[in-house]
Amino acid sequence: MARYIFITGGVVSSLGKGLMAASLGALLQARGYKVRIRKFDPYLNVDPGTMSPYQHGEVYVTDDGAETDLDLGHYERFTGVSARQADNITSGRVYRDIIAKERRGDYLGATVQVIPHVTDAIKEFALADQDDLDFILCEIGGTVGDIESLPFMEAIRQLRNELEPDQTVSVHVTLVPYVAAAGELKTKPTQHSVRELASLGIKPDVLLCRCEHELPEGERRKIAQFCNVRPESVIPALDAPSIYSVPQQYHQQGLDAEVLRAFGIKDAPQPDLSSWEDVTDRYFNPEGEVTIAVVGKYVGLPDAYKSLNEALVHGGLANRVKVNIKWIDAEIFEKDPAEIAAELEPMHGILVPGGFGERGSEGKIASVSFARERKVPFFGICLGMQMACIEAARASGIQAASSTEFGETREPVVGIITEWMSEDGLQQREAGGDLGGTMRLGAYDATLLEGSKVFDVYGTCAIDERHRHRYEVDIKYKEKLENAGLTFSGMSPDGRLPEIVELNNHPWYIGVQFHPELKSKPFEPHPLFKDFIRAAKDVSRLV
Ligand code: GLN
Numbered sequence: 203m204a205r206y207i208f209i210t211g212g213v214v215s216s217l218g219k220g221l222m223a224a225s226l227g228a229l230l231q232a233r234g235y236k237v238r239i240r241k242f243d244p245y246l247n248v249d250p251g252t253m254s255p256y257q258h259g260e261v262y263v264t265d266d267g268a269e270t271d272l273d274l275g276h277y278e279r280f281t282g283v284s285a286r287q288a289d290n291i292t293s294g295r296v297y298r299d300i301i302a303k304e305r306r307g308d309y310l311g312a313t314v315q316v317i318p319h320v321t322d323a324i325k326e327f328a329l330a331d332q333d334d335l336d337f338i339l340c341e342i343g344g345t346v347g348d349i350e351s352l353p354f355m356e357a358i359r360q361l362r363n364e365l366e367p368d369q370t371v372s373v374h375v376t377l378v379p380y381v382a383a384a385g386e387l388k389t390k391p392t393q394h395s396v397r398e399l400a401s402l403g404i405k406p407d408v409l410l411c412r413c414e415h416e417l418p419e420g421e422r423r424k425i426a427q428f429c430n431v432r433p434e435s436v437i438p439a440l441d442a443p444s445i446y447s448v449p450q451q452y453h454q455q456g457l458d459a460e461v462l463r464a465f466g467i468k469d470a471p472q473p474d475l476s477s478w479e480d481v482t483d484r485y486f487n488p489e490g491e492v493t494i495a496v497v498g499k500y501v502g503l504p505d506a507y508k509s510l511n512e513a514l515v516h517g518g519l520a521n522r523v524k525v526n527i528k529w530i531d532a533e534i535f536e537k538d539p540a541e542i543a544a545e546l547e548p549m550h551g552i553l554v555p556g557g558f559g560e561r562g563s564e565g566k567i568a569s570v571s572f573a574r575e576r577k578v579p580f581f582g583i584c585l586g587m588q589m590a591c592i593e594a595a596r597a598s599g600i601q602a603a604s605s606t607e608f609g610e611t612r613e614p615v616v617g618i619i620t621e622w623m624s625e626d627g628l629q630q631r632e633a634g635g636d637l638g639g640t641m642r643l644g645a646y647d648a649t650l651l652e653g654s655k656v657f658d659v660y661g662t663c664a665i666d667e668r669h670r671h672r673y674e675v676d677i678k679y680k681e682k683l684e685n686a687g688l689t690f691s692g693m694s695p696d697g698r699l700p701e702i703v704e705l706n707n708h709p710w711y712i713g714v715q716f717h718p719e720l721k722s723k724p725f726e727p728h729p730l731f732k733d734f735i736r737a738a739k740d741v742s743r744l745v
Contacts, residue, residue: 204335205465206328206370208358210404212346212395213377217412220273222375222439223341224280225449229458231281232449232473235336239277240289241270242324243343244350248294251641259505263670263720264289267644272508273341279512279723280449288331293350296323316353324357325364346374346398359403371464374399374406375439378413378421387413389425396429407464408435410457416440435460446481446724477725484519491524492550492738497569499557501529510555510583513719516727517735523742525735532565539568546572551579551710551738554586556670556717560608567593579710579737581730584671587713588616591675591683591703598686600679607673615683619674619699642669646694646716648701654691655704656712659733665692667701667716674715675700710737 207226211219220241227237247253250261251269262275268287278285300323304314328340342358344351362370376392396406409431411417417438426433437455442448452458453473462470494514500506511527518525528549535542546552552573554566566586570593573580582590588605595603595615605616619642645666650657657663675683677700680690692702692714705711712730722728 203369204332204338205368206361206365207337207339207373207461208362208370208404209339209341209373209375210346210355210358210399210406211342211344211375212399213391215345217375217377219341219375220271220276221445221448222373222410222452223273223339224276225452226373226457226461227277227283227337227339228280228449228478229453229473230337230461232475232478233458233462233471234474236334237281237337237339238283238289238331238333238335239274239281239339239341240291240328241273241277241341241343242327242354243271243290243292244348244354245292245343246294246297246350247292248298249290249292255500255506256503259503260508260510261670262509263643263668263717265645265666265668269643269670271343272505273343275509275512275720279509282723282726288327291324291327293320293353296320296327296353299323317356320353321357321360324354325361328357328361346395346402352402355399355402355404362404368466371408371461372399372404372406373408373410373461375410375412378411378417378425378438380414387415387417387421389421389428392425393428400430406431408437408457408460410437410439410452412439412441414441435464444482444485446478446485449478450475450482481519481724484522485515487522488518488524489522490739490742491526492518492735492742493526493528493548494551494553494735494738495528495530495546495549495569496553496555497530497532497535497566498555499532499559499562501531504529507555509717509719509722510553512724513722513728513731514553514735516722516724517731517733519724520727520732521735521739523735523739530569532562532569535565535568536562542568542572546576546578549578550741551581551734553581553583553734554589556584556586558585558607563589563605563608567596571597574705574708574711577709579734579741580705580708580712581710581734582713583719584669584715584717587703587715588673588675590711590713591615591679591688591700594683594686594688594703594705595679598682600682603679605673614676615679616673617676618672641672642674644668646701648692648716649695650702651689651691654689655710656691656702656730659712659729661729667714667718668720669716671715675703709740710734 227239249269259272261269264285266287270290274285422436425436437457514525566589570590592603602613603615604611606614647666650663688703703713718728718730
């Protein structure tokens with residue numbers, strides 16, 4: 203049976219628990235263990251699919267079509283293990299299932315309560331799908347002391363009792379703040395946080411202490427003494443120069459060794475960190491740099507495009523260049539068209555990412571025109587591909603070309619899909635139905651055209667990529683768009699849904715209906731990002 207590592211956070215939010223979980227998972231994996239990482243989110247949304255990216259950052263989509271927390275992206279990128287629906291649970295989903303059961307009468311007249319019904323559902327989720335895993339890491343969202351997370355803490359407390367004593371370990375992530383006026387690191391918040399956790403019946407085995415300065419030995423001992431752990435189990439976690447350095451840094455501080463010791467595992471193999479060493483070597487020693495404009499909507503919050511940001515960096519790692527990203531709000535191009543050339547001329551590549559809604563769409567279309575006319579490498583992703591098709595249609599004379607997402611139009615080059623085939627058969631929806639969980643979601647196959655640019659890039663005809671969208675480019679416009687120079691180089695296997703378009707007579711112009719950024723990994727950069735950055739690197743060498 204798998205061993206469990208429960209990861210909680212204290213003092214403040216945003217301590218990087220997700221990255222910590224991903225790094226610990228990667229370290230255990232580097233020692234040859236099979237791991238999987240899960241996220242428990244205490245909020246009441248059924249999933250983050252309907253949340254604004256401004257509030258919650260990007261929605262990470264899994265192969266099996268779940269809309270999940272962005273931390274699952276970290277987990278997948280760091281461990282290479284494909285995240286799935288069963289790896290993310292929210293209070294909303296637990297309650298939805300329990301209430302549905304109650305309405306069906308499944309509880310046979312019992313009073314339905316947080317304990318045991320909600321806690322049992324959480325435990326069931328934690329214990330499900332163990333496959334032949336060695337470790338399951340469970341990260342609990344939020345901060346100890348939140349009302350919302352209490353049922354999750356209680357479920358962990360029970361599990362720690364019910365499983366074997368050497369089968370669970372609790373890792374608590376805290377903050378040791380530096381008070382500049384006193385010139386000291388303060389351990390009190392950590393002491394309070396551990397006390398809070400202990401009052402819920404959970405005694406941490408390992409403390410990961412985020413701090414801005416070296417943790418002096420004396421402070422480490424003090425934390426150990428007050429928090430009832432060994433001094434070696436107080437792991438200092440200083441800010442890392444890059445997220446890619448985190449696994450190695452935590453390893454040097456002894457995190458994985460302490461966790462294994464807490465399980466009583468004495469014969470663990472040494473970790474093979476060579477792939478992380480290669481990644482950090484590439485990251486810190488680039489041989490050039492490129493600047494890519496990302497013309498989107500949620501540019502104020504980098505987390506809103508987390509995977510995209512990472513995938514661009516991965517493309518840089520593959521080409522040994524540093525990738526600078528210039529985040530541009532598409533709306534500024536609408537307010538002042540002179541900004542288009544001013545902003546985009548210095549760029550080595552232009553990317554229009556996924557997005558929702560009409561706001562900024564004309565600015566995005568103008569960026570596509572610029573990239574097409576000036577022959578700057580262009581990458582359109584999801585909404586970005588749709589904008590590229592509208593741009594091409596307009597350039598070929600269909601002035602009214604638009605998307606029905608933006609309102610009624612005479613020329614719906616992009617329109618809603620109400621029916622499509624998936625592995626589970628025909629999927630159908632109503633145009634005005636629910637917003638949550640009703641998009642074309644998850645991995646779908648596409649067939650690539652032999653001899654096309656993307657065929658070259660992928661090196662195969664058969665690919666599958668993750669989707670998250672409601673609208674599609676309408677193949678009724680295929681011929682007209684082909685006359686405008688576009689090639690439909692990737693189609694759904696039934697030939698009905700355009701998956702990829704590319705422009706002939708252009709150094710690099712590719713639009714994809716899916717989200718390739720979700721599958722890119724630092725040690726396995728996505729081929730499209732790798733080749734896009736290569737094309738941008740070629741441009742940077744010309745200037
Ligand atoms: N808004 C568009 C759609 O729903 C694109 C979505 C996206 O870019 N993820 O089809």
